[in-house]
Amino acid sequence: MISMGEESMDVVECKEWYLVSYAPKGLPTSSNLRLRTVPLSLAVDSIPDGHVAIEMLFFSIDPYLRSRLNGTVDGLHFSQFELNQAITIFGIGRVKRSKDSKYKEGDLVLSENFRVAEYCVISSCDIIGKIDATSGISLPDYLSCLGVPAFAAWLGIEVLGDPKPGSNVFISAASGGVGMIAGQLAKLRGCRVIGSTGSDKKVKLIKEEFGYDDGFNYNKEEDLDAVLSKFFPNGIDVYLDNVGGKMLESVLNHVNHFARIPLCGMISQYNEVWTEREGVRNLLNMVGKEVRMEGFILKSHFNRFGEFAKEMEGYMKEGKIKSKNKINIGIESFLDSLNSLFTSSNIGKLVIQVKD
Numbered sequence: 001m002i003s004m005g006e007e008s009m010d011v012v013e014c015k016e017w018y019l020v021s022y023a024p025k026g027l028p029t030s031s032n033l034r035l036r037t038v039p040l041s042l043a044v045d046s047i048p049d050g051h052v053a054i055e056m057l058f059f060s061i062d063p064y065l066r067s068r069l070n071g072t073v074d075g076l077h078f079s080q081f082e083l084n085q086a087i088t089i090f091g092i093g094r095v096k097r098s099k100d101s102k103y104k105e106g107d108l109v110l111s112e113n114f115r116v117a118e119y120c121v122i123s124s125c126d127i128i129g130k131i132d133a134t135s136g137i138s139l140p141d142y143l144s145c146l147g148v149p150a151f152a153a154w155l156g157i158e159v160l161g162d163p164k165p166g167s168n169v170f171i172s173a174a175s176g177g178v179g180m181i182a183g184q185l186a187k188l189r190g191c192r193v194i195g196s197t198g199s200d201k202k203v204k205l206i207k208e209e210f211g212y213d214d215g216f217n218y219n220k221e222e223d224l225d226a227v228l229s230k231f232f233p234n235g236i237d238v239y240l241d242n243v244g245g246k247m248l249e250s251v252l253n254h255v256n257h258f259a260r261i262p263l264c265g266m267i268s269q270y271n272e273v274w275t276e277r278e279g280v281r282n283l284l285n286m287v288g289k290e291v292r293m294e295g296f297i298l299k300s301h302f303n304r305f306g307e308f309a310k311e312m313e314g315y316m317k318e319g320k321i322k323s324k325n326k327i328n329i330g331i332e333s334f335l336d337s338l339n340s341l342f343t344s345s346n347i348g349k350l351v352i353q354v355k356d
Helices: 148-161 177-188 200-208 224-231 245-251 284-288 298-317 331-340
Strands: 011-019 033-041 051-060 088-098 108-115 119-123 127-130 168-171 192-197 214-217 236-240 255-263 292-295 325-329 349-353
Touching: 011 119, 011 331, 033 119, 033 331, 051 108, 051 331, 108 119, 148 177, 148 236, 148 255, 148 298, 168 177, 177 192, 177 200, 177 236, 177 349, 192 200, 200 214, 214 224, 224 245, 236 245, 245 255, 325 331, 331 349
Parallel strands: 168 192, 168 236, 192 214, 236 255, 255 292, 325 349
Antiparallel strands: 011 033, 051 088, 051 119, 051 349, 088 108, 108 127
16 A cells, blocks of 8 residues: 555556557558557546556567457457557556555556556456566566466466377467467477477477477478378377468368367467458368367466466476567557567567566
8 A cells, every 4th residue: 555655656648559440351550559648647546446556567469469459259259449448458567556455566466457558557356466576587478488378378288188198289380479388388298299380490499499399381381281291190189279270171181089179279360351261171070080179268267377377387497498588669569569470570479568
């Protein structure tokens, strides 16, 4: 709580990103998302009870954000951002003022409902938890190894995929925020792990830094069936799907009996309206081989976030899990950062640093 004698921060000029118009197709532009400056009071008396004023430090840039800009609920069923309102995001902030006794000035906190802004005032109910500044874990790693993409990877591999030692595991978008963690988790289970990426540089990265057994650059492969036959002569036991489309269709030609396919995301389809997305024509393969394909979203599993965090912290302290973070500086970089997820330029977990 704030003491009576503490100097107050009254009104700050706060930059924030807001939604001007929806973007049902293609990459969003400055016609859809814009940056504006608004006054925001951080004075104690202006903060409602049970709320905290936050100075933003880091934003997590993740593909699901794109699906909230369509204007209609698509297959991911995320609620749409409201027009003329600031958009929200998962990130790390520092408490500047508190009207909740559980939080004090200087606390570092995580939330999935921060505004994409330099400052915001949120309900303490929206805070996922505090960060231990003495843990030795860097703040960006709380958004990668301990954040949204790692939780998705953990659910996909540890919970839904559940591969046994010696299983053949395939992971698409292997050098991204989810893929880099998923591959390492599968290797810790004693699996043979192959990944697909968008460049030769990324193939080298997943093998040398993340321990993948091998990988391929899908942009250089005209025949996905042929390349999967090459890397999986004994078939695929677990496929963590991050891209959908043609890759998913090809995988279904190579799955083993009782294979599992956790559907984490389909980034190749996010910028198309559903009627123009690529269909999968060989779902019948799932019947004869009794394949289990299961989609999942994180909010349905948040009751396991503590279990995930404890396990991942242990792996990190033991040096068993590595991360690679791409950090863009400044809130101004948000739109370009988001769009870079849908090109071959992005490597690792993308984070925006708002403040030091």
